[in-house]
Amino acid sequence: MRFLHYAAAVFVVLAATLLPVPRMASAEEPAITADAAILIETETGRVVWEKNAEERRFPASMTKMMTCILALENVSPRAEIFITPNAEQTEDTPLGILAGERLTADALLTGMMLCSDNGAAVAVAEHIDGGVTSFAKRMNEKAAELGMKDTHFANPNGLPNPMHYSTAHDMARLARYAMRNKAFRSIVGQQNAGIRWTFPKDKFLPVENTNKLLGHYDGITGIKTGWTNAAGGCLAASAERKGVSLIAIVMHAPTPNDRFDDARKMLDYGFRHVTMVRGITSSRTARKVWVKGGQEARTFVRPVEDINYPIIDGEDAKNYTIHCDVPSVIAAPAKDGEIVGKMTLLYKGEPVGTVNMAADKVLPGFSIGSFFVGLFEGVINRI
Incomplete structure (x- = not known):
């Protein structure tokens, strides 16, 4: 359920970012000689x-x-x-x-x-x-x-x-x-x-x-x-x-x-x-995942780079969505910047940009929370 709430929040922020962009005046299409x-x-x-x-x-x-x-x-x-x-x-x-x-x-x-x-x-x-x-x-x-x-x-x-x-x-x-x-x-x-x-x-x-x-x-x-x-x-x-x-x-x-x-x-x-709008950013789309076998039970996963995307005259900003493909549980140790998944930008359901998702550093070890993550990993993955 937390993931669903997170995804909904990200979409709201995304829409809010895109909607205020001013529309440009229409113009005639280029008249070219090429076939x-x-x-x-x-x-x-x-x-x-x-x-x-x-x-x-x-x-x-x-x-x-x-x-x-x-x-x-x-x-x-x-x-x-x-x-x-x-x-x-x-x-x-x-x-x-x-x-x-x-x-x-x-x-x-x-x-x-x-x-x-x-x-x-x-x-x-x-x-x-x-x-x-x-x-x-x-x-x-x-x-x-x-x-x-x-x-x-x-x-x-x-x-x-x-x-x-x-x-x-x-x-x-x-x-x-x-x-x-x-x-x-x-x-x-x-x-x-x-x-x-x-x-x-x-x-x-x-x-x-x-x-x-x-x-x-x-x-x-x-x-x-x-x-x-x-x-x-x-x-x-x-x-x-x-x-x-x-x-x-x-x-x-x-x-x-x-x-x-x-x-x-x-x-x-x-x-x-065409104008470009700031899209997938590390600060806006960072999310937490569970950790098993680590000194901590949670860590952040975030895009390794920003993806800016184009707004083309006359289109609806709601055609843009994002899809996050990251496991619910990762195993320690994880190096800082280790790739664990990806986030995809879609336009009308078709992927138009992808950025890797990397985890923050997680040291191996023991914690009560991390122990229970490993114990109930299967249940967490089905949520």
Whole structure:
């Protein structure tokens, strides 16, 4: 019963926090040229606006977001990557990489993402898995892990292939995941960089990011362009303003410039219509749990970080709820900050954010209360 009272209290506080937020004036939806697009709020992944976002299309070089994040998760930034004849001979290699040359993973990934070198992506795939086919398998496994249900990768660079496709929504899922990685954000946020080879040692190339929004759009933070005749203009663009973080995905725009214009319109729309509200916080949602085998019979469990959530123009704040998944009884000892459960933010019943719940420190030992907790654990769990 105490848990039910607690849950009700938390919901009342949550509703009180959200309801006073002023509504923003409505505005026309963005008129874009691309055939498919989506705009999401980054922290929760909530869709702010979309157009044919579930239609399968060629993602072009937005594919390299997956190649880059997999490299960052599996290769040391200082590791040397050898350029093979296969990588050299890949279509469109603006870095001018040649077979036998070597670059650090950090340098090669920077060149791959900024000037969209297709051969660099092949070199990365070969370094990690020995070849493009094996690496594509890794890419598809990661896509499945991220919930990219309408995506299939056939190569690491996005060159046209009938079995290489995705959707705007899936690309947004990938971009959101990748932008949580500090090294990834650092790479894609650079407007210019210098690429230095480890062999030959005197080879150096200044490069400019193909993302023309960098330096020309307030708050822009990345991410990746894409273009082929089959895919048209593609762009994953991210931006932050006043605590609001957005990701826009554009697929199959008519021209290279149209993709940037479309992304601007979408981001502008999002910043007009989205505001963030403080949500799950440690102080507001801390709760007590029973302890067995400890010097104390109760301890606090609290979120390890805050979750802020978006209010989008015209919606009802009551669509937000929270669900706490924490055991009624934990066993001592428990280290300070030990993860014992999670709290989930839901919008219309669908999870849009999750934060781990950690216990305060509990020392092992004996107390009358803790003894009875262990004795009646089964009963407590059924309450």
